[in-house]
Amino acid sequence: MDRKYNFYAGPAILPYEVMKKVQEELLDYNGIGLSVMEISHRSKDFINILEAAEEKIRSLMKIPDNYAVMFIQGGATLQFDMIPMNFLKGGKADYVNTGSWAKKAIKEAKLFGNVNIAGTSEDRNFNYIPDIALSADAAYVHVTSNETIGGIQFHTFPETGDIPLIVDMSSDIFSRKLDITKFGAIYAGAQKNMGPAGVTVVIMRNDLVDKGPEDIASMLSYRTYRENKSSFNTPPCFAIYIVKLVMEWLETQGGLEAIEARNNEKAKILYEAIDNLSLYKGAAEVKDRSKMNVTFRIYPEELEAKFLKEAGEQGMIGLKGHRSVGGCRASIYNAMPLAGVKTLVNFMEKFEKENK
């Protein structure tokens, strides 16, 4: 079997050890003679999986007891709706416009109340994190911690005082240590750093969960998920099972401190290659460069297609930049091994020699 290095922005590569275990257990989980897909979500075996997934998320991220950890369907995109449905309610919220994902969140929020753009980097096609001017009376402040298309990332988060900071962390959750108490809520689709598409993790301070309206659809109220331990209806059991395995893998890697160090190293090697070689140019402002999605261009641009084709032939796929910005992009989430980044850098050096 010839495994590839997948540099796609998502769904992303998963740890090989996790995939091997999923394969081994696929027909017979824990000796029960059935797959995790084939058992009741009310069975002891599945409840153990769900509880372990939550517990491991809590311990890896050091989440205090006054926060709920919930598994929800619909991706971060449904959170773009659920957040304002629960907390905006005709009032005002501050949104920071850092790119494609922030724009989608803003568009949905406008259906439910007033959106104040507290900062935007649209003037330079979202290649930097803008300065932020917060309202005094916002219901919450919303930011996107990492933009996969522009390749920019908040390396520090804004101080929002008593106003809850709500963060879409879909593309960099579990990539670094964080002080959870600074956040009102964090949400993330699984398909970059946690597991397969189909489950979203929402970490939310209990007083915010309590603030949701009473007359809202059950499936759109955070209370429903907290009070039913994410099992008001059948949760996406198999996706949650894989999240649990990825959390166990993170533990074996040394937790968030160790994975952060490795992510820093991977990003450093790749950005150094971009800066030191002459064929490549980083797309994002240096101070705001993402450690998850490394965006760059190749000059002359005619070489890009050749670069992508030859990389693909050598087992490196998904390096094409998003159609809205062009160029190249290497997504190097937690599960991308250092060897994958080194293979890419070696190829970039070789390609430069051959094409300069």
Add this chain to the structure above:
Amino acid sequence: MDRKYNFYAGPAILPYEVMKKVQEELLDYNGIGLSVMEISHRSKDFINILEAAEEKIRSLMKIPDNYAVMFIQGGATLQFDMIPMNFLKGGKADYVNTGSWAKKAIKEAKLFGNVNIAGTSEDRNFNYIPDIALSADAAYVHVTSNETIGGIQFHTFPETGDIPLIVDMSSDIFSRKLDITKFGAIYAGAQKNMGPAGVTVVIMRNDLVDKGPEDIASMLSYRTYRENKSSFNTPPCFAIYIVKLVMEWLETQGGLEAIEARNNEKAKILYEAIDNLSLYKGAAEVKDRSKMNVTFRIYPEELEAKFLKEAGEQGMIGLKGHRSVGGCRASIYNAMPLAGVKTLVNFMEKFEKENK
């Protein structure tokens, strides 16, 4: 490996051939060197899967071109909200109250408009399908085709004329042939007859899709799913892949005509055992008996615990009735082989001899 017969109401057993294929392809789908879980939802390989899943659903169910087939997250339970959000809008809808699932749909619909109970079997704890008296001015008529707890099923559907008939078919979709043109919409969570929990199939006439309000959250509008081929955001790729494999399996079984004949045979064998043996008594009215969830009681009731324990020891699990009604329940969805039902019947006969 010792595979079990899982009689749980859901998530249910999947065809063994499908599970074997999932296992084989888990690390390397179609020779691409990655799992289906690890590739972009915009990649050609995944788009092919999504299109094949839709095409196979269309051909198996003979769905006309003026119906959309959509893959949505959130289970049937989110449909309990989306249907009235899109179509009730403060008006009135007819709901038939046949049990636990219908009640949940009714509870959510009341948040969005007026619900007329067009029929109910609550007087006898939902052990039959009630007569129905439709309103002349309902926005739609909603029924639950099969109730997993009471073990009752619509064997014919009400004639609703120009008023759209919307059916929650979560627990018996693909179990029999249907004339799709009789329905405005059909929706079903995958975890009984289609695949793993985490994807819901919605089949809806296009004029209904068009009727949804313009100012609704994107993820709660059917237009969003139809117009973006279920990929407005990342769909639950792996669950959709398994749905495709289950549809292929259904084709190899001879399609819906053949599976219906097999389901009829499985139900006949099991209900005959219940009727012919003296220890067991069917819970549902004979004319409305479900062919998917066979509910029965054991007399004297003290024997039930012993029955369940001994069945479990012989590899038959999930036979305990739902806690709200007690007794026993054998869920015999499409993937339950005839051999599983025969094994259960043999055990019932032996248990009767030993305990009479």
